[in-house]
Amino acid sequence: MEVREVGVVGLGTMGAGIAEVFARGGLSVTAVEADRDALARGMSILGSSLGRAVSRGKLTEDEHAQILGRVRPGSAMTSLSGADLVIEVVPEQLAVKRQVLAELDQVLRPTAIVATNTSSLSVTTIAAGSAYPGRLVGMHFFNPAPVMRLVEVVSTVLTEPAAGQAVTALARRLGKTPVQVTDRAGFVANALLLPYLNHAVRLLETGYATRDDIDLAVTAGIGLPMGPLALLDLIGLDTSLAVLQVLQREFGGTRYTPAPLLRRLADAGRTGRKSGSGFYDYPAQSPPAAGSPAGQRAEPPPPGTVTLIDPATAGARTGAAERAGPHSERAAELASLVAVAGISVTRNPVHPTDLVIVAVGPQGGVLGPATAAGRAADAVGLHVAAPGLAEIVPTPLTSARALAHAGALVARLGLPAVRSADRPGLLAGALLYPHLRDAVAMIGDGYATASDVDTVMTLGCGYPRGPVRMLAEAGVERAAEVLAAMHAGYGDPAFAPPPLLIEYVRGGLSPLAHGAR
Ligand SMILES: NC(=O)c1ccc[n+]([C@@H]2O[C@H](COP(=O)([O-])OP(=O)(O)OC[C@H]3O[C@@H](n4cnc5c(N)ncnc54)[C@H](O)[C@@H]3O)[C@@H](O)[C@H]2O)c1
Secondary structure (H helix, E strand, O other): OOOOEEEEEOOOHHHHHHHHHHHHOOOEEEEEOOOHHHHHHHHHHHHHHHHHHHHOOOOOHHHHHHHHHOEEEOOOHHHHOOOOEEEEOOOOOHHHHHHHHHHHHHHOOOOOEEEEOOOOOOHHHHHHOOOOHHHEEEEEEOOOOOOOOEEEEEOOOOOOHHHHHHHHHHHHHOOOEEEEOOOOOOOOHHHHHHHHHHHHHHHHHOOOOOHHHHHHHHHHHHOOOOOHHHHHHHHOHHHHHHHHHHHHHHHOOOOOOOOHHHHHHHHOOOOEHHHOEOOOEOOOOOOOOOOOOHHHOOOOOOOOEEEEEOOOOEOOEOHHHHHHOOOOHHHHHHHHHHHHOOOEEEOOOOOOOOEEEEEOOOOOOOHHHHHHOOOHHHEEEEEEEOOOEEEEEOOOOOOHHHHHHHHHHHHHHOOOEEEOOOOOOOOHHHHHHHHHHHHHHHHHOOOOOHHHHHHHHHHHHOOOOOHHHHHHHHOHHHHHHHHHHHHHHHOOHHHOOOHHHHHHHHHOOOHHHHOOO
């Protein structure tokens, strides 16, 4: 069946974007909201988004007028009676969705298709509450809908094949890439994304790292387009909380237990961009204020000489032997980076330098080597995470002076810098490796293929490369080691390397052999 007239119920963060996608695709759209004010607000979100496209030169004034002319604000559900397809984009609460579906059952033709944009609720459960479960299909767009190419299409055991096919064809016609997924909480993208975002909130609320450092660790250290806290603001903290609660009920475990800070901010109405504040403030709907990474803060001049301690060799040697023996690869790279910046490096721990650098690995562990060298107050860990991030790792004994010297040193190296707690994974790794772990576990469970996982995260979440490719680049051994250290350090099974990752390591296998993008 060809879809020409569509309805959008709920014109909030996602609904306004979905209405824009439909109208840009030449469909005639009727938008329905809870009340007049919400409808006016939704239409203005849509208008501003199209206005931005005009000012960026992506649309002409004429096209803008034509697209806007295809969207009709509807006064009530009855205005949807002629629609071929209606998508509900109301809040992520089963009772609200069921109420909307019951109203749609009263007004739509029996042949009309009903799509749900739910992120995490069971499409089967939603369908079972409708008088026409066969016409209900999950059509999960991603935020921002006009930009993200992915649509997860969810057909249930109750869905009539023609309805699923019509939704898939429509997604293609709109220039999107439909991926069929099974009706499991969070489908593919949110089941991977939300626990990672939740973990970032937990790192913030436990004082592990600052908001700006968490977001910078992800953009500069992992290479993702947006930090997790800025992304939570974009998605909406209330929506994220609702999705996590569903995931928690379905899968259990600490990864899905909403961080108390997330719940508190959502309860306080600080729901992110849509309310004007979340983790960041959005005074005039502007992008988050740029962070102030440690390396860019005003710092004293860098030290002329630093002492370098290599935890990989310290302890195995003593005194002169330690000074003469070869460095590990990591310490040698750090030594040459520092030397290139014009700062001399000594390996003699008793040499009176202002700063001692422990060339720490992603597993952390600064305090032991710093204390063994008798220089705990002067020491910080330093780790350079690809593609270009310095992680400065103070210990509880590091002096403010040493920390200031470390900041100045890293500024001289020209690297963006973050400060991390001295815990397994440091900052970038503590966010990245459990995220990759969840992806491997999902593949190991047979729920999605490696290629689906990478397609979904690149097209749905804007990742430059998917988690499976990231895992291959980081190395399965490194991932398994950091995860094992996190598991041992926290005792949380959510960090344990999953069986498939262990198989990759033992068999010397590449995760890409499973067919990722
Ligand atoms: N925010 C995201 O990034 C995102 C991404 C993909 C999917 N989703 C899903 O999309 C759905 C909507 O999420 P959102 O973030 O856009 O929420 P939102 O709170 O921004 O918008 C929901 C809109 O629905 C309206 N509404 C509430 N009850 C209504 C009713 N009875 N009739 C008509 N309109 C009603 C509200 O006034 C509001 O404007 C959820 O199921 C969510 O899981 C969200």
